[in-house]
Amino acid sequence: MIEKCRALWQVLSLKLVLLSSLSACTTILILHTFTMALQLDSSNPANLVQGAVWFSVAFVGFVLVQLVFQRSVIRLTETTIKTVRLDILDAVRHARLQMIEQFGQERILSAIAYDANTLSQLNQFVALSVGHLFTVIAALIYMFVIAPLGALLALGLIALAVTAYCLRFGRIHQGYERAREAEDSFFTHLHDLLMGIREVKQNALRNDSLYEQHLSRDASAVQHNKIMAECRFAHNQLMLMAALYLLAAVAVFVAPLWFALSPQQSISFVIITLFMVSPFHSSMELFRVLSQLQVSQHKLAEIKQLASEAGEQGVASSAVSFTQQLTLQKLMFEYDQGFTVGPINLEVNQGDIVFISGGNGSGKTTFMRLLSGLYAPQSGQVWLDNRPLEAAQLLAYRQLFSGISADSVVFANRYGQPMGEAQINQWLDKLALSDKVQFRDGRFTNTRLSTGQLKRLAMVQALMEERPILVLDEFAANIDPQSRQVFYRQWLPTLKEMGKTLFVITHDEAYFDCCDSHYLMRDGQLHPYPTQPLSLVKSH
Structure with missing residues (x-):
């Protein structure tokens, strides 16, 4: 009471x-x-x-x-x-x-x-x-x-x-508490249905199980508990x-x-x-x-x-600059499950193209999130132009990076990005997208594109942010050979000429010569890429 x-x-x-x-x-x-x-x-x-x-x-x-x-x-x-x-x-x-x-x-x-x-x-x-x-x-x-x-x-x-x-x-x-718990479960399975609709429609067993054994069950649980609670209340x-x-x-x-x-x-x-x-x-x-x-x-x-x-401390407008060198010194991150990435030691000069390779589960994505400030390191030090990065500067440090990953979202709206409309449309033209999409009135006119076209549009979005460092996670995966060649032989040199520093996760051996330095991620450790062929599968 x-x-x-x-x-x-x-x-x-x-x-x-x-x-x-x-x-x-x-x-x-x-x-x-x-x-x-x-x-x-x-x-x-x-x-x-x-x-x-x-x-x-x-x-x-x-x-x-x-x-x-x-x-x-x-x-x-x-x-x-x-x-x-x-x-x-x-x-x-x-x-x-x-x-x-x-x-x-x-x-x-x-x-x-x-x-x-x-x-x-x-x-x-x-x-x-x-x-x-x-x-x-x-x-x-x-x-x-x-x-x-x-x-x-x-x-x-x-x-x-x-x-x-x-x-x-x-x-x-x-009764109301149980109904609310069932609502949580219902939304979880609804999320699975909507986010995985193609996989659900492809597999009839999964389709029927998700609907009949989970969504219907949760909806019935909500109905039952609310009916019982409301009936008792009506009796009162x-x-x-x-x-x-x-x-x-x-x-x-x-x-x-x-x-x-x-x-x-x-x-x-x-x-x-x-x-x-x-x-x-x-x-x-x-x-x-x-x-x-x-x-x-x-x-x-x-x-x-x-x-x-879990809130982050720091101010995005804190002064940090990157004009010469980025150094990672004994950077480490450990998951609750026990997998550890690090200690990472790395020196990168401004304007370098850095390739990262490694097998599934080796820690590449975690490393990229550490590198770009999305994950806070649990130990170690980041140096920018020979100056140590303070914990309060992490948000400002993150503003140096733009990223594109396999699950990147392309926003139709500008959302405060500084690049002008004319320049955005120039990039759409350079990336062969101008016949599909234009940028007008602060937004893209179309984001319903093929996988390859969406990747190019994601590149335009990243360039709109006008950040000095680009992180590209498997950008060239699942695109046709001609587009892959254009990416490595034309786009990367162009971005380098613009002064961008690039970190690229890649396994395209035919283009390993397109970088200034190449590293292998294996079991959470970053090594110089070996000159002799080496299996990328984790060794346990």
Whole structure:
């Protein structure tokens, strides 16, 4: 219960509490004008005029307060979803790359798409339910004024029903938690379906298994747990509403026998009791809503905390320069599974073309991520122009690099890259893409291209960044022989003439003469490439 109160307080503001109180007061004032009018002599016009005046005042106040209240709730809802999404995305974009890789894109997307939206909707419902709760409280206070004995009976019955409600609510909360876990699993398998749609369609067994044994199972688990939770909640709500109707029945059929209430008090008591049914029903929705709110908040807080704990320190605008030499000294990185890359020792002059070769799993990609600052080294030192790189300069150091890998994403939008539109279109023409795509109004006109064309477009994107160092991971793989020859014999020399320093992962032996230096990655160690043929397969 304490956690639910904390969750409620995080949603509400003092302004909403005050508006809820004012709304409840104007509602009770309207109710009071009706109950008083029913007890006055209707044959006297003065009584009717007086009642109508009070009703008009209460009605205008109610409308004005509700207008402000509804706008505040809408603003709260939209502000919440914006704030939550941007907070998570800001934490994610500043988190270390290996944390994002380990956590999984699908869990982040699930939180942003599902939990943030759920949180905003629930916030709106919480605010409305709190308004109804204040109305119930005001109605009980009013009931104490006109029929104290009946109010005590009502308060006792409501307290008993609410206690039973709370005792039964634990299983409802468990149902929502299980449903949310099933949602995570569903999004994971949905990610597999969408990202691997070609492989799924190619293999009927995989297709059927993914859909029937995973997606359908997860969807059924979400359905089952939500149905169970909602049904239990509906039973609780029915119990509360039944308690109020029984209370009205007592006032009508039992109280007159005991002479506990006068006829006028009975009428007012029944009107107030029946009036409370709807707001009391809505206010008790708070328990269900706060339970869902806790589940979503927990998921969002978990992601934000992990991303924040894995946040990178440093400023991208810190001054670093590379005009002469890049040196890696005893650079090391170790995975949790135990595989270690390093210690790496390497000296590269500005404008060099460096080839890296090695078998699968030898550590080439990890080395490239270390080299380009995407992974922070666990030990060792990077030197730029004979100056040691400080830990706080890692983000600035990363800005020296542009990279292209097998899974690189080509963005249609410019996203702040400095190269001018005319120069971008010149590169599109040089790379034989101008007949397929143009750059206009800050974006590429087409990114639905063949594999080879996308690689060339990725090269244009990398050049748009105007960075001094290019990292090309298997760029020439899966392209036709003529394009491969153009890449090695024309593009690399052109980029070198532009002053670019190039690190190229390659296994194309026919073009090993196109580099200034060549290294072999083997079992996480970087060696000068041997002059004699050597197997690239890991030796264990």
